[in-house]
Amino acid sequence: MRTLLLSAVFSISLLAASPTKAQQTLDALIGREINSLVETYKMLHAAPELSHREEKTATFFASQLRALGFTVTERVGKFDRPEWLGYGVVAVMKNGDGPTVLLRTDLDGLPVVEKTELPYASKVKAKNDAGQEVGVMHACGHDVHITSMVGTARMLSMLKDQWRGTLVIVGQPAEETIDGARSMLKDGFFNRFPKPDFAIALHDSPDFAAGTIAVVPGYALASSTNVDLKVRGIGGHGSKPESAKDPIVLAAQIVMGLQTIVSRENSPLDPAVITVGSIHGGTRYNIIPDEVNLQLTVRTYKEEVRQKLLAAIDRVAKGVANTADIPSELAPITKVSETEVTTATYNDPVLTERLSAVFAKALGQDNVIKGSPVMGSEDFGYFSMEQKIPTMMFWLGASDPARVKEAKEGGPALPSLHSPLFAPVPEPTLRTGVKAMTSAVLELLKK
Numbered sequence: 315m316r317t318l319l320l321s322a323v324f325s326i327s328l329l330a331a332s333p334t335k336a337q338q339t340l341d342a343l344i345g346r347e348i349n350s351l352v353e354t355y356k357m358l359h360a361a362p363e364l365s366h367r368e369e370k371t372a373t374f375f376a377s378q379l380r381a382l383g384f385t386v387t388e389r390v391g392k393f394d395r396p397e398w399l400g401y402g403v404v405a406v407m408k409n410g411d412g413p414t415v416l417l418r419t420d421l422d423g424l425p426v427v428e429k430t431e432l433p434y435a436s437k438v439k440a441k442n443d444a445g446q447e448v449g450v451m452h453a454c455g456h457d458v459h460i461t462s463m464v465g466t467a468r469m470l471s472m473l474k475d476q477w478r479g480t481l482v483i484v485g486q487p488a489e490e491t492i493d494g495a496r497s498m499l500k501d502g503f504f505n506r507f508p509k510p511d512f513a514i515a516l517h518d519s520p521d522f523a524a525g526t527i528a529v530v531p532g533y534a535l536a537s538s539t540n541v542d543l544k545v546r547g548i549g550g551h552g553s554k555p556e557s558a559k560d561p562i563v564l565a566a567q568i569v570m571g572l573q574t575i576v577s578r579e580n581s582p583l584d585p586a587v588i589t590v591g592s593i594h595g596g597t598r599y600n601i602i603p604d605e606v607n608l609q610l611t612v613r614t615y616k617e618e619v620r621q622k623l624l625a626a627i628d629r630v631a632k633g634v635a636n637t638a639d640i641p642s643e644l645a646p647i648t649k650v651s652e653t654e655v656t657t658a659t660y661n662d663p664v665l666t667e668r669l670s671a672v673f674a675k676a677l678g679q680d681n682v683i684k685g686s687p688v689m690g691s692e693d694f695g696y697f698s699m700e701q702k703i704p705t706m707m708f709w710l711g712a713s714d715p716a717r718v719k720e721a722k723e724g725g726p727a728l729p730s731l732h733s734p735l736f737a738p739v740p741e742p743t744l745r746t747g748v749k750a751m752t753s754a755v756l757e758l759l760k761k
């Protein structure tokens with residue numbers, strides 16, 4: 315990762331040369347730092363790292379916070395696989411008596427080949443967990459999150475006369491594989507670091523214009539559970555299907571049967587999704603295989619709905635197999651992942667209302683949008699679930715306002731998150747992210 319030392323030295327020199335900040339507005343402070351932050355963003359964008367491999371990104375993030383006076387702990391996180399080192403970063407700044415606020419950014423990129431053709435586009439290739447070489451891109455905007463957090467940390471370190479309490483900034487690995495937050499909790503997060511009274515995060519969004527944010531009270535993102543479904547049969551020659559039990563036909567019937575779980579068994583007032591994202595079976599045109607493997611994702615807001623759907627998936631698969639006269643010893647096997655699972659993200663309504671007023675004052679009421687819940691997932695909620703901490707994640711607009719307007723009027727659709735064409739507009743996105751997050755912390759830790 316290039317320019318790490320240069321960026322760190324530049325940050326320190328900025329602070330050392332800074333005059334008294336009490337008389338300066340937040341806008342002026344951000345204005346001084348914005349060019350540096352844009353360069354940091356472009357550097358991070360060009361050098362993404364896959365989940366469980368965020369070593370250089372974590373080192374850079376830690377160095378930036380350490381230079382600002384935070385007490386920084388690196389390598390926080392324990393995974394079930396010993397070869398996955400925990401690259402979590404926790405930075406703590408105590409500034410007198412008061413509440414504790416946790417801010418979180420994720421660190422990892424995605425196995426996506428970038429196609430934006432930007433001058434700072436990623437050309438990185440890396441080996442994934444299967445040993446395959448893949449392109450790597452910050453296609454979910456975690457580079458925006460990291461840079462916004464660096465900018466927020468700079469602002470708060472320069473405005474220490476305006477707040478009292480403890481600030482905990484978390485750089486979390488492996489969000490994309492939804493096991494990074496739990497790895498940090500497993501490593502004794504709440505025993506080793508101050509317990510927060512509030513937890514806040516942001517997530518960029520191509521659906522909103524740069525310069526705006528969106529807030530969603532209550533359920534904002536769904537839980538996510540990965541399910542492996544092994545459909546078994548009896549192989550044979552393709553010309554003699556009567557002598558075999560075809561798992562491909564069986565798998566097709568199961569896929570169709572799964573669609574009725576949400577539409578006919580679940581209340582339409584409780585959003586839910588079951589998607590079969592992968593189906594693999596067979597080797598040759600004329601060979602009926604012994605098995606077909608399906609990979610599913612299940613999304614819900616409520617835990618009781620999640621449990622109901624998981625039980626129904628197993629029941630439907632076995633029921634379809636039974637009607638096809640599959641021997642009981644070859645019944646489908648449903649395996650619910652214990653690692654690729656995350657809770658729903660629930661924005662505390664009281665906290666959301668309080669910070670929405672702060673955002674409106676800082677950004678202007680027209681720039682604070684009432685968003686809608688989505689069925690996408692995040693593992694940020696793990697930091698608050700067990701400890702019952704009031705939490706809020708807000709959406710940070712990242713697209714060119716003209717393109718957002720055009721898309722709403724029926725023009726070309728904007729590239730979504732995880733798209734190889736996703737390209738945030740850096741300067742206004744970062745400026746808004748830093749201002750919103752800093753304003754939120756100043757409200758929660760105000761004297």
